[in-house]
Amino acid sequence: MKHAVILAHPKPTSFCATIARTCVEHLRAADQEVVLRDLYALDFDPRLKAEEMPTQSGATPASDVAAERALLKDVKSLIFVYPFWFNAPPAILKGYVDRVLSMGFGYASIGGRMEPLLDGVTLMSFSTSGAPEHWVNSTGALKALMTVFDLHLCGVCGLRLLDHKHFGDVVSNMTEEWAQDMLHQVRGELNDLFDVAYA
Structure with missing residues (x-):
């Protein structure tokens, strides 16, 4: 199984970066293929360009998007890792979705209807915040983010x-x-979701 870990945090020393590295190391230790896409390290441009916007004749991805899609074409698992900023993902991750997982890769327009193209691919997210976890849940912040x-x-x-x-x-x-308890929980999630044999 091939996984893509998509990290959206500007600091390589952040706890999000540690979570992403833990995912990569843990899955590779179980002989699973993993690619890490550190969006800030890649200097990924999140801005959707006018010429990339879908038209009636389709959509033409920019060269960086085409390269990213080629790398993801046989991935069966997306793992997002990011902090909550104003109870939402960082702009760089939203831009990654806007540009990479858009028309022609994430979905197609057929007869005026959107048809999904990533059937069989899974999504797992690990997010962090400085706010207490009970506050994020009790205010509905996580539920709202997951909906939209x-x-x-x-x-x-x-x-x-x-x-x-x-x-x-x-x-x-x-x-x-x-910190170690949270990383243990990350490994546990990976074990449960992907049948990883390492604790």
């Missing part, structure tokens, strides 16, 4: 949503014990 982002993306592209695991209280002075 996770579930909508899956509905349009045909992805199968596996889970969205959010970690709160991710702050600069968090304890090493808390």
Whole structure:
């Protein structure tokens, strides 16, 4: 099985980056193929260009988008890793979705209807915030995000949503014990979802 871990955090020392590396290492240790797409390290441009916008005759991706789609063409699992900024994903991840998972790759327009093209591909998300996890859940922030982002993306592209695991209280002075507990939960999710044999 081939996975693509999509990291959307500007700091290579962030806890999100640690989660992404943990995903890559854990899955590779189980002999699964993984590609890491660190969007900030790649200097990915999230801005959809006018010439990329769909028309009645279709859509023409820019060269960077075409290259990204070629890399993802045989991926069966997307794993998003990102922080909550104003209870939403960073703009770079939204732009990645807008440009890469759009018409011609994520979906097609057939007879005026959108037809999903990513049936059989799964989506898993790991997100973080400095706010306590109970606050993110009690205010409905996670549920709202999943409605407008996770579930909508899956509905349009045909992805199968596996889970969205959010970690709160991710702050600069968090304890090493808390960090290791969260990473243990990440490995546990991967074990459960992808039948990974390592604990």
